[in-house]
Amino acid sequence: LSVALAQMRSKTNIRFAYDPSLAKNLSVKAADYHGEKLKNILDQLLANSNVAFKEQGGAVVLFPKTSDYESRRPQQPGRIAGKIIDDRGEPLPGANIKIVQTGQGTQTNVDGTYTVNIPAGTYTLEVSYISFQTKRITDVTVREGKTIDLNVVLKAMANSLDQVVVTGTFKTESINALYARQKNDAVVSNGISREQMAALPDKNIGETLKRIAGVSTTDNRRVVVRGIAERYNLAMMDGAVLPSTDVQVRDFEFDIIPNNLVDNVVVSKTATPDMSFGFGGGLVQVNTMAIPTQDFMSFSVGSKYINGSTGKEFLGYQRGKNDYFGFDDGNRKHFPKDLTFFTQANYTPGNTTFTPEKIAAQNKRIGGTERLGTRIYQTAPGQNYQFSMGRSYGLKQSRFGFVGSLSYRNEQSIDDIGHFERGDFNKNGENFYDPTTMVELRQSSAKQYNFNTSLGALVNLGWNTKNHKLTVRNFYSRVFANQFFRVSGWGENAGSDQNSALNEYDRPKFISLLQNRITGEHSIGRLKFEWGVGRNNVNNHEQDAVDAILGPNVTLNGTSYQYGPGNGAANPGPLSRSSYQYVETNWAADAALSYKFKVGK
Template identity: 30%
Template sequence: MRTLNLRITLLFLISVAGFSSFAQQGGKGIIKGIVKDKSNAETLVGATISIKGLPVGTSTGINGDYQLAVVPGTYTIVVSFISYEKIEIEKVKVAAGKIVELNVDLEESSKKLDAVVVSRRRKMNTEMSMITSIKSSQLVTSGVSSQQIAKTQDRDASEVVRRIPGISIIDDRFIVVRGLSQRYNNVWMNGAAVPSSEADSRAFSFDMIPSSQLDNITIVKSPAPEYPADFSGGFVQINTKDVAENGGLEISYGLGLNDQTQFKEFRMAPKGKLDFLGFDDGTRKLSSIVPYRMSNELSSNGAQINAVSKKGFNNDWATSDDKSFSRPDQRFSGMWNRKFSITSSRSLGVNVAANYSNSSKAIHNMENALIGSYDIVNDRPNYFFKYVDNQFNAESKFGAMLNLSYAANEKNSIQFRNLINQSGKNRLTEREGDQFNSGYHQKKEEYIYSSRLTYNGQLAGSHNFDEKGKLTWSAGYSYSNKNQPDRRTISYDRNINSSNDPFEMDFNDTKRRFTDLSEHVMSGGVNYEYKLSGWDLIKPTLKAGVYGEYKKRDYDTRSFYYIFNETPANASLKYQPASDIFTSQNLGTNGVYIYDETRNTDNYKASNTLGAGYVGINLPINKLNLYGGVRYEQNQMTVTKYLSMDPTDFSTKDSKYSSTDFFPSLNASYNISDKQLLRLAYGATVNRPEFRELSTSSYYDFDIFSFVIGNDKLKNAYIQNVDFRYEVYPKSGEMFSVALFYKNFKNPIESTYYENAGGYTYSFTNAKSANNVGVEVDAKKNLDAIGLANFSLSLNAAYIYSRVQFDGNNSLEHSRPMQGQSPYLINTGLFYQNERYKLNVGLLYNVIGERIVGVGRKVNGNSNISVPDIYEQPRNLVDVTFNVKLSRYITLNGAAKNILNEDVLLQQTAKFSSAKGEQTRNQVKQKYTPGRSYSLGISVKF
């Protein structure tokens, strides 16, 4: 792997060295130069340069530069640009192998066009437009376009977003920006807030959005007055595809497989008839005959117990081999868009899309353990649990998009955007191993079906009053639902030292749980810009706006377990498989019956109201641009918790958390030249506790063998952010940037835990402070200068250092990196593009440094006896992708991903002192092989 890293590094260094080189084109001469606005010396992007009388021409790139190769001769050069006076330059002599430098200054047209203001939303779906946007932005930003997505063949937004500098992914769906976990990031879609898709954290599941719906993803990394203050890592803006200038229909179909899943054993828990659409058909639904939170009545009424035990639940417990899920994965998407001209000035654009996918994934022989403090005396790990898991996942996704764009005239437009995505995952986990603290060897199973629904809708408008003033507004509504109906856990055990004894069902640990999370978000904002006139040296632009957001969440859960009324006649029942135990003749008070252990304290309701306003001013002073302002936010959160565990007691208490803050920010940029600039940014931000973190409700997480509970004493975390970045744009489509950043946290919110009987309980706490400092590099370079025609290189990398400090009275914690923070990240891609054969090939590489996924701690303040941090180890990912245009209408694409197939490894390293000196022991927390993935698809465009 070191050889591969060395080769990538050498290739990058060679390409950077070639930025200033120029490949001569034998037999021809070159006309090159820069086109600028004569009044302010700003470069003009998209100006047309042509040769009079010949069908030869080009246009200026991101820096206003152009280059035109022509045969030797004398020509008249024509330069034109919309709203500027066209000019002709005569008698331009070009010699073979020579360069003619021809810089042009254009004057604005003196002709008045009836005060028409040309207004068009900037397209950011190509690499060129994304680079242009990054360069012209007043802020520190990064992004990826749909053109780049097509090169990488990424399937959903979670795979796409990790191509952006400083970004990594946790659990295949949550983002980490600059080493900061998902809680420090904010996500909006099409200019509107989105709800959290998780019950226990603020986290948007990026895997919910298929890549076919994406136009671009941009991440703002420096605070600005117009953006919410509740982010520190990144403000993520997801933009779905807009109406294309040229309408059409595109249909795509693809197949995929994983060498650990397809054509191998695949076991499945009981299914519903609509699982293939991502919905539960009611098979897993709790029956209406089950009383609502009436555990006392349920426990004392024998007839009702019998009825509920027999008919209140789906009692199909049979797992089976299901060959249908070992067949290749399937993906389908379709998109139609068209622009209708209503009058000469009015138009309506329509974009309709739909997507569907059905996939499966198996993980075999996954090592899974819960480890306590290291046993120094016997020099061995101290396991609470040590299991081997087999896990089988079957997932279906369905999504639809409808975007409408109405242009009343060149000054006024309205957009109505809608996006809905539904996914359902049926997961079976088979687990066997030792529970050392109880002295049992166990067999466990978990059946869990989880469906997720997200809807995002927005109505937005843009109005240019004149050449100086512009008003934009938006009103949005988002909805998220996560439903886990009838999550079942089954537990069998026997004495750990009696391998010949039969397994016996632990009925109290055989449970059913029904969970539903719903969250609504309503938001609206107005933004106004006005360009001041009458200033000689500078042309200030004032910005002001207001924003409001209301969020409401309902979290509801019901829990049950079984009681076995054992008699001599049915004593053997406990040794039978679940499918035989839970039959109608065995259910009831004379055998096995259900017990309702629902606790009101496990449920909560919450709401949050945010009101904000801001003012800002942009000051362009020659080569210097200053953009500063202040944002005001008033936030009030209410968490409603139940006071009693008794399901018949509905008394509640509202806990309110209010804060009022001002957040200043300043973004400065200095244009060293047309191709180089410096940025310096400062801003204050906040990280507020989430609903789940403040709720004292608890739930059991089967994956980490532990309960999770909130902390109603959490405080806001406040962050100071500083960025410094140098950017170079050598020529069209190329860029290089290096950025330094620093963040200081006051009261950062961290995950923590404490030991209880047989394991841990996880919670949340405020540390005293934390620091985060790092450097990012981002480069895009064509390699023709080093003799690799048609090749291009994309590379971004980051190095990050962070430390968390705790109060001196906290003897259980220790100084460490922030949770989820990786010390380094590398993303690179080598691309080959052949226009003649319409072929694109990509070689992609990604790696992240080890990061804490579980925080350890000292035991009783003893540094020599501690539970080590859990680190996810680095894993080298290599992908190969291709797409080739077979005809005008048909494109074939494919990918081979995770070619190296390195293990996913979570590890704890124990360090201690002994008579032999300082000792180090690595302990496996979790380990499995994810498998290689292959895909092949075809798209037809009309």
């Protein structure tokens, strides 16, 4: 091969670059070529060999196939994507983006977004818009097959200036774009981004909100903004108002929204005319993941160990087969219609209208007593699974993309209350202590056993062109939160002698949220039309909630506790079972038409 290369060099004046040891020991078949292309000659000479070639820097480079596969692979272009906005954070549709080195250019879409496909390298971008200062951004490094996000802020041009070109670096321009809207916003607001949430151990938005300045939460569910209670705040998702998840007061429980489905959260602490009405404290805006600028796929698995809980005894009533999936298996559906209410007033022995047989038949209709009675389980470690993927497709004059995500989480924990005085267990200051150890005698304590399962799903689709944009967002979340609370001790109206009182409260709650929303943006000349239609539904069902007062039964074999049904005069009585359900469905539609004009020269 080395002899053949020397002959070709003398005849064609083409430079060859190769390792001499590579060509010295490689035999090639002798042949005569007249007017043949160099590529065809080399293909025939190197056929059935382990040597490949490529043209680079005006020379032909020979290399081993096995050791330099990447150098033969066709280079994949990179991508620059982002948004062009003004110093108020408003998008600039139709702005021009130009690659200085290549002359390649594009224009932003109706929402100010843009995408440029370009080979790997370092470039300078020039961004221009009518009546705005042109800006050049240097040191924009594009990597092969990767997408780099670059948002650019343009400033309006002063009348006294004819032409100004502002130069900045990629790093500084990215930071400017992040703070432009918050700095110039007329409202006091704070927020947290998807990247920040990814670095936190929080599993839902209820836990994340308390990390925002001026915001606190109650039980990691209800939000308090600058000390103003939850009923004075308003919750929105993707621009649509979320309904209340509470039966009695206006309140949204944010723990039903998994973190991995959210792009960012913004809390506005003051109102502006363009906001939804009805809040005096704060407006919490949750925005789900938008259409991606590049393809991605991720799957994560996690576990959680809670000190003092995991592996310990976990008390509770009989579980359903589907509790780990967040759904009831029918074991708690024991509330038939048309029940007869029996009291001491309408039932007396010998009454033919209400006989023991009728009472027994109704009790059989109700059923479910097999679920009562405390069981001992073992607290399992927390587990969570998350899968997300996004795809973006560049069409001829438009772009289509979608984002999908699924999440599952189960967590079990125990809250230990060493000293409890409330309700019947209130001693009204009549506490007694051992004079030697100063330990309280007949002390009351409580434990709360928390079993939580959450499911989440999201599918967002989007399509945009230079002047039009359509987005469809779909979000579903379901939470099963079961709290079993057990109090043991003495109080003014609880316990006697050496036998403590025992109260149990079981609160199995199923909450589901479904939201569908479609929005559009259209730009025709100086006119811009924006519209949106949305529907959301929330279902909060506290199913077969139990309040039970257990009394001691002292025998020669020891003391056991038994349920004591009441006379029906009080609710809840010594033993009561309840079902509370709240369902709300909201429809919303909005539209806005704007015309852009310039005042003055």
